Amino acid sequence: ESGERKAKVEKMFGFMDAFLKNDSFSLQKDILDHVEYTVARSRFIFDDFEAYQGLSYSVRDRLIERWHDTHRYFKKKDPKRLYFLSLEFLMGRSLSNSVINLGIRDQYADALNQLGFEFEVVAEQEGDAALGNGGLARLCACQMDSLATLDYPAWGYGLRYQYGLFRQIILDGFQLEEPDYWLNFGNPWEIERVHVSYPVKFYGTVEEEGIQGQTIKVWIPGETVEAVAYDNPIPGYGTRNAINLRLWAAKPSDQYDMESYNTGDYINAIMDRQKAETISNVLYPDDRSYQVALQINDTHPSLAIAEVMRVLVDEEHLDWSRAWDITSRVFSFTTHTVHVEALEKIPVDLLGNLLPRHLQIIYEINYKFMEELKSMIGQDYDRLSRMSIVEEGAVKSIRMANLSIVCCQIVNGVSKVHLDLLKERVFKDFYELWPQKFQYKTNGVTQRRWVVVSNPNLSSLISKWLGTESWIRNVDLLAGLRQHVSDPDLQREWKMVKKVNKARLAEYIETLSGIKVSLDAMFDVQIKRIHEYKRQLLNILGIIHRYDCIKNMETSDRRKVVPRVCIIGGKAAPGYDIAKKIIKLCHVVAEKINNDADIGDLLKLVFIPDYNVSVAELVIPGSDLSQHLSTAGHEASGTGSMKFLMNGCLLLATADGAIVEIMEEVGADNMFLFGAKVNEVPALREKGASLKAPLQFLRVVRMVRDGYFGFKDYFKSLCDTLEDGKDFYLLGYDFASYLEAQAAADRTFVDPEKWIHMSILSTAGSGKFSSDKTIEEYAKHTWGIEPCKCPF
Numbered sequence: 001e002s003g004e005r006k007a008k009v010e011k012m013f014g015f016m017d018a019f020l021k022n023d024s025f026s027l028q029k030d031i032l033d034h035v036e037y038t039v040a041r042s043r044f045i046f047d048d049f050e051a052y053q054g055l056s057y058s059v060r061d062r063l064i065e066r067w068h069d070t071h072r073y074f075k076k077k078d079p080k081r082l083y084f085l086s087l088e089f090l091m092g093r094s095l096s097n098s099v100i101n102l103g104i105r106d107q108y109a110d111a112l113n114q115l116g117f118e119f120e121v122v123a124e125q126e127g128d129a130a131l132g133n134g135g136l137a138r139l140c141a142c143q144m145d146s147l148a149t150l151d152y153p154a155w156g157y158g159l160r161y162q163y164g165l166f167r168q169i170i171l172d173g174f175q176l177e178e179p180d181y182w183l184n185f186g187n188p189w190e191i192e193r194v195h196v197s198y199p200v201k202f203y204g205t206v207e208e209e210g211i212q213g214q215t216i217k218v219w220i221p222g223e224t225v226e227a228v229a230y231d232n233p234i235p236g237y238g239t240r241n242a243i244n245l246r247l248w249a250a251k252p253s254d255q256y257d258m259e260s261y262n263t264g265d266y267i268n269a270i271m272d273r274q275k276a277e278t279i280s281n282v283l284y285p286d287d288r289s290y291q292v293a294l295q296i297n298d299t300h301p302s303l304a305i306a307e308v309m310r311v312l313v314d315e316e317h318l319d320w321s322r323a324w325d326i327t328s329r330v331f332s333f334t335t336h337t338v339h340v341e342a343l344e345k346i347p348v349d350l351l352g353n354l355l356p357r358h359l360q361i362i363y364e365i366n367y368k369f370m371e372e373l374k375s376m377i378g379q380d381y382d383r384l385s386r387m388s389i390v391e392e393g394a395v396k397s398i399r400m401a402n403l404s405i406v407c408c409q410i411v412n413g414v415s416k417v418h419l420d421l422l423k424e425r426v427f428k429d430f431y432e433l434w435p436q437k438f439q440y441k442t443n444g445v446t447q448r449r450w451v452v453v454s455n456p457n458l459s460s461l462i463s464k465w466l467g468t469e470s471w472i473r474n475v476d477l478l479a480g481l482r483q484h485v486s487d488p489d490l491q492r493e494w495k496m497v498k499k500v501n502k503a504r505l506a507e508y509i510e511t512l513s514g515i516k517v518s519l520d521a522m523f524d525v526q527i528k529r530i531h532e533y534k535r536q537l538l539n540i541l542g543i544i545h546r547y548d549c550i551k552n553m554e555t556s557d558r559r560k561v562v563p564r565v566c567i568i569g570g571k572a573a574p575g576y577d578i579a580k581k582i583i584k585l586c587h588v589v590a591e592k593i594n595n596d597a598d599i600g601d602l603l604k605l606v607f608i609p610d611y612n613v614s615v616a617e618l619v620i621p622g623s624d625l626s627q628h629l630s631t632a633g634h635e636a637s638g639t640g641s642m643k644f645l646m647n648g649c650l651l652l653a654t655a656d657g658a659i660v661e662i663m664e665e666v667g668a669d670n671m672f673l674f675g676a677k678v679n680e681v682p683a684l685r686e687k688g689a690s691l692k693a694p695l696q697f698l699r700v701v702r703m704v705r706d707g708y709f710g711f712k713d714y715f716k717s718l719c720d721t722l723e724d725g726k727d728f729y730l731l732g733y734d735f736a737s738y739l740e741a742q743a744a745a746d747r748t749f750v751d752p753e754k755w756i757h758m759s760i761l762s763t764a765g766s767g768k769f770s771s772d773k774t775i776e777e778y779a780k781h782t783w784g785i786e787p788c789k790c791p792f
């Protein structure tokens with residue numbers, strides 16, 4: 001038999017051409033073959049989109065090849081593996097990133113050229129995979145890139161939502177939401193694994209059974225849904241390794257409701273089956289801090305704790321303490337918020353109905369934890385009830401964060417300040433109990449996506465001046481730019497790159513909005529989810545103030561004004577009323593300013609609709625200044641700032657989240673900082689109404705309130721949030737120092753040499769904020785995994 005098998009293997013090898021070839025002829029042939037046989041268009045006539053499809057399938061073949069080799073190698077070496085669970089992965093586009101990581105971008109560009117297509121144009125055909133809300137989800141995508149590049153044996157696990165995050169449509173300045181049918185035109189980057197599927201059970205009852213003198217719990221589920229795997233290969237850069245992001249889709253189970261089929265209720269049975277698929281239909285468009293019930297965020301996969309316990313105890317029949325020992329060793333938990341009210345809670349009624357056995361297990365974990373806690377701290381009932389996994393009250397709920405902390409040996413924050421806040425506020429009780437559990441890993445972003453893919457000109461420039469491309473894998477080398485910072489040649493070339501990127505962005509703005517912007521103006525950008533704590537409103541009020549000042553200036557003084565193009569972009573959660581009003585305010589203010597001929601190029605305001613990863617890739621390289629305005633103590637990290645920093649954009653920011661560490665790396669004098677500090681904020685809030693806002697602030701708020709921009713009634717509730725004593729996010733208090741920071745940015749901008757100097761130092765100081773660094777820290781200090789590099 002083994003002889004037969006051997007013959008078969010030999011025969012198979014005979015069919016193979018070793019690895020796929022990457023010369024121009026082979027690539028062209030591959031693309032054409034896919035156009036003809038996979039896409040089923042004629043190789044003689046196909047358009048840009050079909051070229052994109054043919055190209056992508058050809059890239060995918062190369063990904064699969066590496067993916068197979070990597071997994072065969074992992075299997076052989078059998079290292080400790082990491083399984084990275086997240087409900088959100090915001091991957092964006094795959095084409096450019098893949099060919100760059102595979103090291104064959106230029107070859108593909110050349111092959112396409114020979115076929116009469118342009119790589120950039122073809123790449124624009126791809127839609128975004130927007131399976132996430134914002135920073136938390138994009139962080140996971142960056143970390144997957146780093147895990148692959150650094151050769152870690154890792155798997156990502158998430159959900160394959162039928163619809164991505166909603167599309168933002170702006171109609172008359174109002175945000176409307178439309179479904180994102182991202183799968184409608186197919187997705188060449190995934191591989192459906194119909195055979196990799198697992199039953200996922202819901203509802204039903206838990207019964208007790210006696211087996212060999214022992215009673216065990218048996219869950220009799222009421223419904224079963226099938227989870228089917230879709231694999232997305234993630235290639236590393238400069239390595240053969242390609243790891244897997246496995247996303248699950250819900251499908252009706254074959255065994256589903258057999259009863260109804262037999263009783264003849266065929267049509268209803270079919271309708272019921274469709275319900276199963278809705279589980280992975282929509283990504284919940286959520287944002288923290290105003291949710292009350294079930295919320296999707298960083299603690300959400302924490303139900304996995306109860307599931308692993310269930311499998312070990314109920315299915316593998318381990319005793320509880322052994323099962324708990326294993327579970328608490330394998331899980332680690334990263335929290336991404338500073339907002340106590342945003343910590344996820346699941347109502348007991350809901351959980352008991354949906355997953356009755358899991359609820360029992362959580363109760364058991366809590367019972368044991370409470371006993372242990374009593375033995376340590378005694379009968380301090382206030383503290384016991386604060387730390388309990390079960391929250392009593394009107395709606396009895398499970399505190400998922402408490403469950404995660406109790407279970408995991410390490411709880412990570414995402415920045416230094418964030419850890420401090422976890423210790424002092426969010427998880428104070430737990431920190432006092434288990435100080436050794438609490439750590440932080442500074443978030444990071446991948447320089448592959450955020451410089452090499454999105455800013456190729458800057459990327460080449462950096463490589464040229466460093467004399468190597470190694471910084472793409474070894475980001476510490478970026479610091480080497482410091483030694484050339486005063487070189488006039490570098491400064492000139494640096495400026496040129498920025499200009500080209502600004503021109504590209506200006507073109508985009510004109511296509512979008514018809515607004516022509518001057519390339520000599522400062523491009524000032526704030527792009528991120530719209531949230532009160534992120535204070536886009538502060539930005540808009542600052543713009544109104546600027547407009548008002550210019551209007552009241554003598555003509556001679558106007559010559560000194562630094563022209564600005566203010567760019568704002570971001571989505572508001574569909575149910576977040578105030579955030580939606582901020583978007584509308586931005587539009588009415590823009591309408592007024594942009595149509596005021598008297599202002600001309602001195603000030604423009606542009607709202608970029610439907611902000612997503614690929615929009616960010618275009619906007620960031622083209623911006624001069626970026627704003628990060630969160631009220632200190634509210635942004636756990638903030639990773640947008642890191643992308644701007646790497647691209648040499650100067651930051652105007654509060655000392656919050658990651659900014660505090662950025663200050664340490666690039667120096668406070670290379671940034672424009674303002675606002676109350678983290679430790680001042682609580683005392684300022686205490687002061688309430690006695691904290692008087694400055695006159696300039698009152699004036700601009702009054703303009704909005706009095707209907708200077710129209711929609712007076714509509715903006716009333718927004719203005720009310722800024723009244724003395726109600727201004728929770730301290731816009732009034734921070735306004736004066738915000739304007740000072742803005743003035744400092746203006747003064748620096750008119751000194752181009754100084755500006756470029758600061759810009760180069762920003763990129764040079766951005767090395768610490770690569771996700772490669774974050775992943776190395778996690779690998780060493782949290783996961784305990786080692787690289788496992790597949791030989792070429």
Ligand code: GL9
Pocket residue numbers: 133134135136137139286287288297298336337414443529635636637638639657
């Ligand atoms: C967030 C934090 O708010 C950010 O400050 C942080 O940078 C990221 C990544 O750690 O996580 N937590 C969170 O829920 N979101 C974050 O961006 N929100 C969204 O993703 C919408």
